[in-house]
Amino acid sequence: MDHQGSNACAGLDEASHQILEEAASDLINSKSIVIQLTELAGNAMGAAGSSASDIIKDKFGIDVTSKAQDITESALKQVLETSTTGMDLENTQEKWGWFHKLLATASGAGAGFIGAPGLLFDLPVTTGIIMRSIAEIARSNPGENLDSEDTKRACIEVFAFGGPENNDDEADAGYWAVRTGLNHIAIEMLIKTVAARFSIVITEKILAQIVPIAGMFAGGALNYVFIGYYQQMARVHFAIRKVERSCPDPSMVRACFSEKVRLARSAGRRELAK
Numbered sequence: 001m002d003h004q005g006s007n008a009c010a011g012l013d014e015a016s017h018q019i020l021e022e023a024a025s026d027l028i029n030s031k032s033i034v035i036q037l038t039e040l041a042g043n044a045m046g047a048a049g050s051s052a053s054d055i056i057k058d059k060f061g062i063d064v065t066s067k068a069q070d071i072t073e074s075a076l077k078q079v080l081e082t083s084t085t086g087m088d089l090e091n092t093q094e095k096w097g098w099f100h101k102l103l104a105t106a107s108g109a110g111a112g113f114i115g116a117p118g119l120l121f122d123l124p125v126t127t128g129i130i131m132r133s134i135a136e137i138a139r140s141n142p143g144e145n146l147d148s149e150d151t152k153r154a155c156i157e158v159f160a161f162g163g164p165e166n167n168d169d170e171a172d173a174g175y176w177a178v179r180t181g182l183n184h185i186a187i188e189m190l191i192k193t194v195a196a197r198f199s200i201v202i203t204e205k206i207l208a209q210i211v212p213i214a215g216m217f218a219g220g221a222l223n224y225v226f227i228g229y230y231q232q233m234a235r236v237h238f239a240i241r242k243v244e245r246s247c248p249d250p251s252m253v254r255a256c257f258s259e260k261v262r263l264a265r266s267a268g269r270r271e272l273a274k
Contacts, residue, residue: 009255011252012247012252013246016247016256017256019239019242020239020240020253020257021260021264023240023257023260024172024261024263024264025264026236027172027175027232027233027236027264028264028265030233065199066199068199069196069198071123072123072127072194072199075127075128076131076191078124079131079132080131080152080156100133100227100231101227104126104130105223105224106220107121107129108122108226109223110122123202126226130159130227131156133227133234134158134234137238138154140238141239143245144241152187153190154241156187157178157190157194158233158234158237159194159198161175161237172257172258172261175236178197202226
């Protein structure tokens with residue numbers, strides 16, 4: 001990709017250019033993962049029926065979105081300190097991503113097989129698995145320290161990035177908006193805010209799993225796509241943080257990254273047009 005196509009990236013070295021190009025590509029690709037997620041959820045919801053939320057509320061007395069937020073908030077508080085338990089903090093390789101996907105898929109399939117009662121089991125387990133995978137991605141980036149509050153905060157922030165409601169044209173704008181909104185708030189408020197955002201994204205996935213047996217396939221497929229999306233967003237997030245640490249002016253990184261996203265988006269559309 002031509003680094004001289006815009007002044008937005010002037011002043012950054014070649015290594016930073018390469019990191020931001022890869023991050024931009026990952027961000028654009030993550031939106032295709034979101035499309036898969038929403039299509040899977042939509043198909044599964046068709047089988048479950050449009051009144052799935054009402055069925056859960058009537059039969060089990062559960063407000064799905066509210067319950068998802070409560071469970072997510074509790075799970076994030078618990079895994080914040082335990083997500084790195086047993087992890088070799090000196091190892092800078094990201095080698096367990098596939099295993100985390102396998103575990104998340106199994107959890108979703110198991111919960112879907114049971115139906116609505118299994119949702120209470122799947123949500124905290126899946127949240128914990130995603131958090132563990134995010135922590136491993138953070139560890140693989142030099143300059144991140146999983147013992148520090150800053151890196152732990154960054155891991156939690158990943159849960160708030162993007163979602164099915166954001167289209168490809170808003171990808172980078174949504175990323176920066178979330179980072180700005182979460183900057184400098186206390187850790188307790190950070191968890192509450194992230195849980196609220198995450199619960200909205202995850203509600204459709206939950207509703208797709210309420211039909212026993214059929215929900216097993218939907219739950220497994222959705223969890224596979226779901227964790228893949230947050231793994232991608234984690235790679236984007238920590239790559240950008242890496243460049244920011246080496247740059248005297250973080251606003252330069254934002255401008256350059258936005259330009260890289262624009263170029264990656266245009267290249268992708270040209271490929272589709274062929």
